[in-house]
Amino acid sequence: MQPTVTSHSCNAAGVLQGELQSGTRRKHLQRSSQTSRPPGHLHLLDQDYLGQAAFMLSKVGTWNFDIFLFDRLTNGNSLVTLVIHLFNISGLIHHFQLDVVKLHRFLSMVQEDYHSQNPYHNAIHAADVTQAMYCYLKEPKLAEHLSPLDVFLGLMAAAAHDVDHPGVNQPFLIKTRHHLASLYQNTSVLESHHWRSTVGMLRESGLLTHLPADVTQDVEQQLGSLILATDISRQNEFLLTFREHLDHQDLDLQLAEHRHFILQIALKCADVCNPCRIWKLSRQWSERVCEEFYRQGDLEKRFDLEISPLCDQQADSVSAIQIGFISYIVEPLFEEWQRFTEPSLLSRTMMDHLNHNKTCWSRIRSPNESRGRTSKDGKYMK
Numbered sequence: 001m002q003p004t005v006t007s008h009s010c011n012a013a014g015v016l017q018g019e020l021q022s023g024t025r026r027k028h029l030q031r032s033s034q035t036s037r038p039p040g041h042l043h044l045l046d047q048d049y050l051g052q053a054a055f056m057l058s059k060v061g062t063w064n065f066d067i068f069l070f071d072r073l074t075n076g077n078s079l080v081t082l083v084i085h086l087f088n089i090s091g092l093i094h095h096f097q098l099d100v101v102k103l104h105r106f107l108s109m110v111q112e113d114y115h116s117q118n119p120y121h122n123a124i125h126a127a128d129v130t131q132a133m134y135c136y137l138k139e140p141k142l143a144e145h146l147s148p149l150d151v152f153l154g155l156m157a158a159a160a161h162d163v164d165h166p167g168v169n170q171p172f173l174i175k176t177r178h179h180l181a182s183l184y185q186n187t188s189v190l191e192s193h194h195w196r197s198t199v200g201m202l203r204e205s206g207l208l209t210h211l212p213a214d215v216t217q218d219v220e221q222q223l224g225s226l227i228l229a230t231d232i233s234r235q236n237e238f239l240l241t242f243r244e245h246l247d248h249q250d251l252d253l254q255l256a257e258h259r260h261f262i263l264q265i266a267l268k269c270a271d272v273c274n275p276c277r278i279w280k281l282s283r284q285w286s287e288r289v290c291e292e293f294y295r296q297g298d299l300e301k302r303f304d305l306e307i308s309p310l311c312d313q314q315a316d317s318v319s320a321i322q323i324g325f326i327s328y329i330v331e332p333l334f335e336e337w338q339r340f341t342e343p344s345l346l347s348r349t350m351m352d353h354l355n356h357n358k359t360c361w362s363r364i365r366s367p368n369e370s371r372g373r374t375s376k377d378g379k380y381m382k
């Protein structure tokens with residue numbers, strides 16, 4: 001459907017270009033005046049916090065890992081701390097002879113370019129997705145086939161997949177004529193921006209300059225293909241291909257092409273896995289994502305634009321949005337992922353949490369509440 005563009009939307013575009021400016025240029029200016037130590041206050045208890053964070057890292061492969069607690073313990077540096085640790089224990093620093101200072105610099109740039117004022121699309125979400133991705137890469141069905149490059153790409157893509165997200169969705173950028181929408185011709189606008197920003201930061205950090213040019217080029221392309229796969233509007237395309245492979249049992253993980261496809265699916269699972277987390281964590285993600293939707297709805301109201309699906313706080317309750325999201329996006333994807341893992345202990349655990357959380361949301365939801373909005377064919381419409 002073509003979004004309505006009113007004269008207000010042009011005003012909105014002007015205001016929003018400012019409010020939703022790409023963080024990259026703004027932050028690069030800030031960055032030049034900063035030392036390599038992340039901002040924050042020193043507390044007497046810092047050592048205690050870091051000790052607890054280190055203890056949490058010793059359990060980084062467990063599914064009930066509390067990323068919110070980890071972020072507090074690391075003073076808002078969950079993404080940098082987590083990814084350096086994962087690179088280390090996965091042997092990537094050694095294998096690719098990475099310069100740790102450059103790695104730290106690259107990850108700090110990525111972390112900084114997430115918008116901390118977004119309730120959902122912020123660096124904690126990126127850290128959460130990366131932790132989930134790590135768990136998936138360790139799945140017995142997958143782990144033995146993965147090369148160091150696959151693991152490197154999987155973790156990097158997860159860490160950077162939403163970088164500089166403005167906290168509004170693609171239809172909003174299109175209808176307010178945001179410059180990113182015209183730059184990427186209204187197609188995978190956000191994902192293209194996340195990818196190109198990542199490539200910019202990779203080059204600026206010099207992290208890969210010691211590797212042959214063809215390797216660097218391959219890394220940049222594969223990162224693009226992984227990050228672009230997180231475009232939720234391409235969900236059915238990936239799900240159908242995945243189902244077909246599983247039905248025909250023709251996935252051969254010796255083939256780089258098939259491994260890449262599974263990395264795309266794993267990243268997509270990691271991106272929407274929050275309803276599969278324990279209730280205490282899952283609920284927080286649900287509230288955060290809906291808060292972000294409602295903020296977009298409030299902006300749309302302010303500028304007399306049509307309120308996007310799921311963004312109307314008066315009509316779309318958190319519980320209804322969750323039940324719709326679980327039913328149309330998460331369950332179908334994780335059912336196939338469970339089939340792929342044959343099923344693993346982790347897959348079963350995730351499905352148990354998913355069922356439990358769905359039941360919790362159904363109980364919260366009052367009988368006369370409106371349903372989460374879906375299109376005629378049942379497609380989730382965010």
Ligand SMILES: Nc1ncnc2c1ncn2[C@@H]1O[C@@H]2COP(=O)(O)O[C@H]2[C@H]1O
Pocket residue numbers: 162230231232271272274275285286289321322325382
């Ligand atoms: N718990 C959730 N409830 C509703 N939508 C969600 C939830 N988690 C993730 N999403 C949506 O799934 C999308 C995945 O891609 P995005 O990060 O672009 O934006 C995400 C949200 O729009």
Ligand SMILES: [Zn+2]
Pocket residue numbers: 125129161162271
């Ligand atoms: Zn995401």
